[in-house]
Amino acid sequence: MIHVTRTIVIDESEIQEQFIRASGPGGQNVNKVSTAVQLRFDAANSPALPDDVRQRLFKLAGRRMTDEGILIIEAQRFRTQSRNRDDARVKLCELIRQAAQPPKPRYKTQPTKASQKRRLESKQQRGDIKRSRKAPVNAE
Template sequence: MTLRITDSITIEDWELTEQFVRASGPGGQNVNKVSTAVELRFEAARSPNLPGPVKTRLRRLAGRKWTSDGALVIFVQDTRSQARNRELARERLAEMIRAALVAPKRRVKTRVSANQKRKRVEAKKKRGEVKALRKGPEV
């Protein structure tokens, strides 16, 4: 079952590894018996479907979820259902990749106009004069 991100990008099964572990939190006696939490591992660095710049942005977005061997690990234990946790993990992965697809806008350097600089200096001088007038005459 491949994971479809966009029309041009799909994640193949061999790139994803799922491991089910016991979850903490609510669930009563069930929480001690059933492994409902899912750890989804996506081999992002080795993925042929992601372009280089997208991998770089994805690595920055992932933060601590990115491992040293280039995998993205998503851990979900939100619900008591293993199937629902699995869906949530796949959705979160897809959202993270979609966010990495958007290239940030380049920042255009702007300059402060000479008039603005002049106004700032005049305001500072005026403020200084006001403060100087507060002082009493020196004896």
Template sequence: MAEDLVVTRTLVVPAAELGERFSRSSGPGGQGVNTADSRVELSFDLAASPSVPEWLRTRMLARLRTRLTDGVLTIAASEHRTQLQNRAAARERMARLLRDAAAAPPPVRRATKPTRGSQERRIAEKKRRSQTKQGRRGGGWD
């Protein structure tokens, strides 16, 4: 019944590498909440996964270091009343987290100098501001 977790077009986590645990959930459900194990805990051992390339694993481990416990990423979902909906929510959240962690870093910003025109405009605005403030000085109400 479990299917592979598609993170990106090139990264797919096999269902065998995902662990699911079910437990009782708090929240809505009435009498059924005491009997139904609708809370889902989805876990993925990122550090030991053979499906993630080594170069990508190091990037993902670095970005997810605050979310990992011994290299394992765990997501809990209990916002829905049914186990099926919670499973789908947990899988979606897991895929989004892994997708964000796998994203390429932004391009490095190259430092540039301000143009002569922008420098002149800045200085002219500073002078205007100075004149405004100087006009407020001294005198007072007589």
């Protein structure tokens, strides 16, 4: 069991891990050993996620989420499988924690009189500058 928040607990069986070859530096070791981890989590069908968290997770995940609702996280920062595995799980937990926080409600605000006045004055100044660039009209 992976404890994400006090209310969200993910069962180990919901996570699939596959070890792949890492890209980047590492010499001959990179070509021989599969140390990178590709973690797959079926967010669309997970009973651990409430609906509102699931919807926010879909938005937060971006291209890491497939059309079927499977979240794919790759970790290849470290040179060992176990550390990359832990890193991928931490990334998953952090993403779900972010999705678990409800967005702050947005309150409508009115611009202050002073800010409205400043805005209009700056627009007036900009117009004056542009007007002064015109060639004078010859009255003949």
